[in-house]
Amino acid sequence: MSVIVEKLTKRFTAGGSPAVADVSFEAPTGAITTLLGPSGAGKSTILRLIAGLETSDTGRVLIDGTDCTELPVQQRGIGVVFQSYALFRHMTVRENIAFGLSVRRQSKAEVEARVDEMLRLVQLEELGQRTPAQLSGGQRQRVAFARALAIRPRLLLLDEPFGALDTRVRVELREWLHELHTLTGVTTLLVTHDQEEALEISQHVVIMSEGRVAQAGAPADIYDRPATPFVASFVGGNSMLKGQVREGRAEMGALIVAAPQSAREGQAVQAFVRPHDIKLAKKPAGNGLNGNAAVRVERLKSVGGYVKVLLKLPNGDTVAVEVPRGEFEELGVVEGDSVHADVRSARVFVGDFSI
Template sequence: MSIVVEQLARRFNRGGSPAVSKVSFQAPEGAITSLLGPSGAGKSTLLRLIAGLEIPDEGRVLIDGVDSTQMPVQQRGVGVVFQSYALFKHLTVRQNVAFGLEVRRVPKAEREARVEEMLRMVQLEHLGGRYPGQLSGGQRQRVAFARALAIRPRVLLLDEPFGALDTRVREELREWLHALHERTRLTTLLVTHDQQEALEISQHVVVLSEGRVAQAGSPSDIYDRPASPFVASFIGGASVLRGHVQAGRAAMGALSVTAPAAAREGEPVHAFVRPHDIKLAKAVAGAASASTATGRVERLKPVGGYVKVFLRLPSGDEVTVEVPRSEFDALGVAEGDSVRADVRSATVFVGDYSI
């Protein structure tokens, strides 16, 4: 069951910037597609347009090849799960899961059987008689999934379903969602601002910025081949180095990397370097190369199994390097020491760059 969005636009204030502007993409059948972007990028508005909770000013939504743009929510065959759970506090778990079936006038015997099936699927069959207030956040979210799945939706729409949960529960539910998707193979759209979440559980990613599609593709395409400076800066926590083209290379002070093929001599360039794409070593006289530079360790910040090294290069640029704890211990450096930074990979764009 594929979802195709064609030139979708939605403006809430006349004369203001559109929340969604000329968005087009296709969510592959049977896959999880993440709508990824910062706050205000238009992700939730786009999901609501697809669900039928908002009506677009322009464009079309096609579900399984059928134009569903003006179709009521109940006729679209979509199941929606929100970050806030949206459960009825006065109804039991079993009654919450049955709600959509009652609205659709599903016969009682079939309804009860479906509810028990859904509760088994989300592993909450022993909690059917409890109320939402008697459940943990993770359990409430699984009830919300069960309610959305009970109506046998053609597509599943998830609006930051794990955003209100703590880190451990969020990671557990990611694994649970992956297993659920393996069983159901439902075409799924997931709204998230968490790039790790999107890259970890999606087969397709649509990166949004200011209501527009910045890039769409597989997680590896988005991560390894960012199409624009915005995508390169948003995905992976990259540092930015500025320089100019010299003899076919992007020269940034003492450091240089390969420049884009179309770059002309003297043009300004900026390189995005991710924290794990820099290898650190003790500074040794005469050991430098085109892709290395000697920098000064400004600050160290241990974070679990790795150490963040904040490094200042001779050009004045600052870069962040993530070093596994065992490698850092073997390196034996302290704040104020000089180290050799070897850039193993960088994404370079031509032109000026400002944050």
């Protein structure tokens, strides 16, 4: 059951800038598709347009080949889970899960059987008689998932479902959601600004920027082959360095990488370098990649199993590097020392862009 979004545009004020502008993408059948982007990129607005909670100015939404643009919410066969859980505080867990079924006037026996099934699915069999106030945040979110799935939706929409939870619970529920999706196979759209979350559990990612689609594709394509400077800057914690093309290479101060084949001599370039794609050494590597130029260790910060190193280039630019703790200890440098930096991989764009 696929979802196709065609040229959706939505303004919340007459004559104002659109919150969503000419957005088109397809969410594959049975996959988790994640809408990823910074705050204000239009992700939640798109989800609400698909759900029927907002009305688009132009464009349409097709669910399983059917144009649902004008259909009311209750006729779209959609389950929605919000960040705020949206559980009824005066109801028990069982009553919350049963709510959508009762509205659809199913028999008491059918409702009870389905609620039992959902409690087993979300592993809360013993908590059916508790109220939301008696549950942890992670348990409440599982109840919200159970309520959304109880009606057997054709499509599941998740709007920042783990945003209100602490880091440990987020990681646990992320793995739980992956297992849940494997069991149910429901086509799912997830909204998040968490890159790790998107890349880990999605089969398809749509990067949003200022109400438009910046890039869509498999997580590996988004990460390894960013199509625009914005995507390269947003995904993967890149440092951005400016430079010029000289003799077929992109020179950014002390750092040198291969330039795009289309680049011409003297053109401005921007290179995006991830923290783990720079190799540090006390002596030049001798392969010419870094021009045998030294850079200064500006700041060091130990974080768990690796060390964050901030390098300052001769031209004043800075670049962040992450070095495994054991490798860093062998390197034996302190703040203020000079090291040689070998860029193993970078994404280079021709031109001087504002991100």
